Amino acid sequence: MPGALPAPDQGCVAAWRGVTVRYPHQPRDAVGPVTLDLAPGEHLLLLGPSGAGKSTLLDTLTGLVPNVIPAALDGGITALGSDPASRTPAGWSRDIARHFQDADQTLCGMRVEDEIAFALENQGLDPGAIQERVAAAMRQVGINAAWRERRTTTLSGGERQLVALAATLAQASRVLLVDEPTSHLAPLAAGRLHHLLMTRAPGRSVLIVDHRLDGLITAIDRVAVLGRDGRIMVEGQPAALFRSHAAELDAAGVWRPLASQIDTALAAMGVAPPRPPANIADVMTHLTALDRTGQTRARQALEPLVAAALPSGPGPEPGARTVAARLCGADCAPFLGPVVLRNVDLTIMRGEILGILGANGAGKSTLGLSLAGLLRLKAGSRDGAAGGVAFQNPESQFVSGSVREEVEAALAAPGSKARPGAVETVLAGWGLGHAASQHPFELSHGQKRRLALATLTAGGRWPLLVLDEPMAGLDAASAASLAARIEALAAEGHAIALITHDMDLALRLCRRSVVVGEGGIMADAATTDVMADPALLARAGLAPPVFKPVLDWFGEAAP
Amino acid sequence: MTTSEPTSYAWTQREILIVAVLGAVFAVLYLGWVQVWLVAQAFFGPVTMDVVMGFWFIVSIIAAAIIRKPGAALFSEMLAAGIQILLGSPAGLILLLTGFVQGAGAEAVFAATRWKRYSLPVLIAAGIGAAVFSFIYTWFRFNYGALAPGLLVLMFTLRCLSGALLAGVLGHLVVEALYKTGVLSGLPIDHARRAARA
Amino acid sequence: MSTPRSAGPVACFLDQLHPLPKLIVCLIWLVAAIMVFDARFQAITIILAAVALMLFSRFSVWLVLGLMVPFALFGAGFLTTSILFRDGSDFADKMAAEAPFVSEGVSAGIVLFLRAIACGMVSALFTLTTDPGDLVKALMKNWRLSPRIGYALFSALNLVPDLASEAQQIRLARAMKRGRLPRRIPGLAEGFSLMLPLLAFAIRRASRAAIAMEARGLSRDGPRTILGAPVLARRDGVFAALALALLAVALVQVWLFR
Numbered sequence A: 001m002p003g004a005l006p007a008p009d010q011g012c013v014a015a016w017r018g019v020t021v022r023y024p025h026q027p028r029d030a031v032g033p034v035t036l037d038l039a040p041g042e043h044l045l046l047l048g049p050s051g052a053g054k055s056t057l058l059d060t061l062t063g064l065v066p067n068v069i070p071a072a073l074d075g076g077i078t079a080l081g082s083d084p085a086s087r088t089p090a091g092w093s094r095d096i097a098r099h100f101q102d103a104d105q106t107l108c109g110m111r112v113e114d115e116i117a118f119a120l121e122n123q124g125l126d127p128g129a130i131q132e133r134v135a136a137a138m139r140q141v142g143i144n145a146a147w148r149e150r151r152t153t154t155l156s157g158g159e160r161q162l163v164a165l166a167a168t169l170a171q172a173s174r175v176l177l178v179d180e181p182t183s184h185l186a187p188l189a190a191g192r193l194h195h196l197l198m199t200r201a202p203g204r205s206v207l208i209v210d211h212r213l214d215g216l217i218t219a220i221d222r223v224a225v226l227g228r229d230g231r232i233m234v235e236g237q238p239a240a241l242f243r244s245h246a247a248e249l250d251a252a253g254v255w256r257p258l259a260s261q262i263d264t265a266l267a268a269m270g271v272a273p274p275r276p277p278a279n280i281a282d283v284m285t286h287l288t289a290l291d292r293t294g295q296t297r298a299r300q301a302l303e304p305l306v307a308a309a310l311p312s313g314p315g316p317e318p319g320a321r322t323v324a325a326r327l328c329g330a331d332c333a334p335f336l337g338p339v340v341l342r343n344v345d346l347t348i349m350r351g352e353i354l355g356i357l358g359a360n361g362a363g364k365s366t367l368g369l370s371l372a373g374l375l376r377l378k379a380g381s382r383d384g385a386a387g388g389v390a391f392q393n394p395e396s397q398f399v400s401g402s403v404r405e406e407v408e409a410a411l412a413a414p415g416s417k418a419r420p421g422a423v424e425t426v427l428a429g430w431g432l433g434h435a436a437s438q439h440p441f442e443l444s445h446g447q448k449r450r451l452a453l454a455t456l457t458a459g460g461r462w463p464l465l466v467l468d469e470p471m472a473g474l475d476a477a478s479a480a481s482l483a484a485r486i487e488a489l490a491a492e493g494h495a496i497a498l499i500t501h502d503m504d505l506a507l508r509l510c511r512r513s514v515v516v517g518e519g520g521i522m523a524d525a526a527t528t529d530v531m532a533d534p535a536l537l538a539r540a541g542l543a544p545p546v547f548k549p550v551l552d553w554f555g556e557a558a559p
Numbered sequence B: 001m002t003t004s005e006p007t008s009y010a011w012t013q014r015e016i017l018i019v020a021v022l023g024a025v026f027a028v029l030y031l032g033w034v035q036v037w038l039v040a041q042a043f044f045g046p047v048t049m050d051v052v053m054g055f056w057f058i059v060s061i062i063a064a065a066i067i068r069k070p071g072a073a074l075f076s077e078m079l080a081a082g083i084q085i086l087l088g089s090p091a092g093l094i095l096l097l098t099g100f101v102q103g104a105g106a107e108a109v110f111a112a113t114r115w116k117r118y119s120l121p122v123l124i125a126a127g128i129g130a131a132v133f134s135f136i137y138t139w140f141r142f143n144y145g146a147l148a149p150g151l152l153v154l155m156f157t158l159r160c161l162s163g164a165l166l167a168g169v170l171g172h173l174v175v176e177a178l179y180k181t182g183v184l185s186g187l188p189i190d191h192a193r194r195a196a197r198a
Numbered sequence C: 001m002s003t004p005r006s007a008g009p010v011a012c013f014l015d016q017l018h019p020l021p022k023l024i025v026c027l028i029w030l031v032a033a034i035m036v037f038d039a040r041f042q043a044i045t046i047i048l049a050a051v052a053l054m055l056f057s058r059f060s061v062w063l064v065l066g067l068m069v070p071f072a073l074f075g076a077g078f079l080t081t082s083i084l085f086r087d088g089s090d091f092a093d094k095m096a097a098e099a100p101f102v103s104e105g106v107s108a109g110i111v112l113f114l115r116a117i118a119c120g121m122v123s124a125l126f127t128l129t130t131d132p133g134d135l136v137k138a139l140m141k142n143w144r145l146s147p148r149i150g151y152a153l154f155s156a157l158n159l160v161p162d163l164a165s166e167a168q169q170i171r172l173a174r175a176m177k178r179g180r181l182p183r184r185i186p187g188l189a190e191g192f193s194l195m196l197p198l199l200a201f202a203i204r205r206a207s208r209a210a211i212a213m214e215a216r217g218l219s220r221d222g223p224r225t226i227l228g229a230p231v232l233a234r235r236d237g238v239f240a241a242l243a244l245a246l247l248a249v250a251l252v253q254v255w256l257f258r
């Protein structure tokens, strides 16, 4: 098969030619055949639905697949002009830094400073230089110097991701392979990190896989989209590609930046900007420059988007609501950790979707677990029924040997309202049909997340559900269906606490949000009010929703 | 087509790490077992030691059955001993020697199969091997020569039975259960099973 | 098991020592405790270790006494056996017979009891004042331990404290499936049912760490910098000299008054 394809350009940093990978005893290839190049100095964004094989493709470049992770590999790969097999995976680390999707995969469980220094020590740099680079990386990424001595296993999900990023950046390699670097970061930190990763350094090439596109696109040279069949579906300049292939991308369930979604809506009314917008600022420039008729048409075009950006329907009637769970004067502490939140008073009603927002390490996961009654309070009290929690790390949810057994166990649990034969429906509904016989730990990241959510929501037995970063790692299609499910569950009378870093999502699903930070609850108010308070958002490490400027424009331009 | 083949006797980083964590986990369990032994001993007397002894060989059986390379049994047992000392085992330094002897007993059986066979009978034999070695060692350490022959035969039989059951059979069960959880995929045990099935 | 580096210099004298001389001193002392079958020597060892932990590290009296409990339980096993089964297999006397320096007059059971505590305290003194990371770094740097093995050891040592939180995570997941909070401390049956998932967790974590280490360049060949490895200082010499002198005094006093 490789003979038929053109030989890779020797100037390429990385080249894949008709590459396929098949994991042992799987009936189908996990990737491919993929043909793709990364040019020197290029910033390439790789998109694709969950399970398309993005992470696997990155693993092949340094020989992790098949040398460390067993698999059958076919096709030709060139890394920096030579065969990946010409060095060990460890040998490649000098030139190619790999940031894994799961922070726990990048880190080895050491102390923070050892973790960041590890790759540099392996390169045999001299101690002074290592110290400097560790300190610089910690400063850049914004890691508190007080963490130096802490084990990474005692950090929160987002804090761990920050440390993993610092470790990747400290390597200062020629090629960066980064897989979803910001999925657990609060908005301000995510913006800073995207900026760091995407700052051009002479001769540095970056291949990034990410679902969080707003704020990233402007720094990207080229986008390649991996389709469900494992082949490259389209590739090209980002803004143009998102305009010309909008329908295909939506059909494949791939994320598009918000600017592109607005662009499509405007185009349908014939008022699209002449050049495809790269970000919301471009959109705003265009909108404000429109003439009166143009603005009216634009308003019509945006109406559905605006409606979708805010909670739909009137919401449950205040009088008819019952309390699902309540914390009174609660002091919350993570397991074996110190008290991080003091004197919390929080009530969640049935039929309500409550947003829990805050910076990394603010204590959101701790609050979520306490609210569900899974953590013992250090002080204060909790009343209400026990809740189900979708843990921040989906792997914590798994107890069975295969995807199917996992779902079966959830449906068979006491209190579950499932009918026989529901297993297939659940699997199909979450797009896990063909992975049913796989082991939960062998799934792709997004598939793990979906399985965890599937097992939790399937039986409908929890009056209270706490979802901790449920959207992290999901593709657009799964995220949309999850959002619909959350609304359906709330409409059935379940109480849902949604911990998220996606302000647009919070605005769309949650009428009320609490902002966690500064050792307690900083605000408990209508989400629209929270989002309209820039001072509060900044103090809490948050940023206004990406869609906010458009919403404001829409409100102001009211006829 | 490049496929990762089960390679020679060289250890991969993953295998080294797995033996190390097995050593750590079983060090904790062994320390717990010491308490079980002491409680039982208070009731049933000194022969209890021979009855419970087998469990202290189990890590070498498990590690060898998973990694299937020379040294797995010996190193895992010594590591478990070393970590027990670090965790503050009451037995102290002498534990390293004990671990060495017990690991060597199991390793000897695996060596006799040229590190090729890990069926249940072989695992049981390895458990008995460890029991025999440890019996010889305690013979010298506690001067068993002075004991009545009848008692000695009883102690020896009990210890071999314990090695066969608590190390060999239990080890086999643990490995089977672990295999089902999928965490052993890609390790030598996995290669061997899949090759056997194909 | 980790070391708080922020406490004062005297209070943390033991914690700041280079791990290797400390290890050697502790090993020598352990050998002595095993060879010298004498109640007074064991008692001296226990007292010295306890005092050292209280004066030169961060342990309170209560903590030190608490530490002794498991060792005492272990030792009590010897005591009861030697009392209850005096004419059985004379386990304690057999143990006594193996030691070259035996003083008569005191029940061998009591010596064994004290010896268990003494060995335990010396081991504890080393473990509780030594950071596993520092130990592994020192082993790699000074004793040329291969980094592949060194980091495997390091991961294994780091795993032990994480087992508790992982067990709690598993218990939470299960409790959730049942719909009520887990008990504060797992019972015996629950403890057994946690063993297999914990073992699977440990192996999975090892497999992951292997990928992480390899992807970040840990290999068997090539020079490798070891950052932050402990360096020998004068205090290590002072400690070793002092400890060995104390050991000599203790031995001589046992020898003189046997």
Ligand SMILES: Nc1ncnc2c1ncn2[C@@H]1O[C@H](COP(=O)(O)OP(=O)(O)OP(=O)(O)O)[C@@H](O)[C@H]1O
Pocket: A023, A024, A026, A030, A031, A048, A049, A050, A051, A052, A053, A054, A055, A056, A057, A101, A435, A438, A442, A443, A444, A445, A446, A447, A473
């Ligand atoms: N170790 C493994 N064993 C068997 N199958 C695997 C293994 N790892 C991944 N797969 C399968 O290979 C396919 C590709 O996985 P991969 O992780 O590359 O997807 P991905 O594009 O990165 O998805 P995501 O966006 O969800 O992270 C998936 O269907 C997954 O189930």
Ligand SMILES: Nc1ncnc2c1ncn2[C@@H]1O[C@H](COP(=O)(O)OP(=O)(O)OP(=O)(O)O)[C@@H](O)[C@H]1O
Pocket: A153, A154, A155, A156, A157, A158, A159, A184, A186, A334, A335, A336, A337, A338, A340, A358, A359, A360, A361, A362, A363, A364, A365, A366, A367, A392
């Ligand atoms: N075992 C522990 N020991 C010490 N500190 C801990 C421990 N577990 C968590 N913490 C700290 O508690 C704080 C709150 O953690 P939590 O996981 O609730 O944060 P979070 O708001 O969910 O953050 P993220 O957005 O990053 O997930 C963090 O600062 C974290 O470092």
Ligand SMILES: [Mg+2]
Pocket: A054, A055, A056, A101, A179, A444, A445, A446
């Ligand atoms: Mg992936």
Ligand SMILES: [Mg+2]
Pocket: A156, A157, A158, A364, A365, A366, A392, A468
């Ligand atoms: Mg969290």
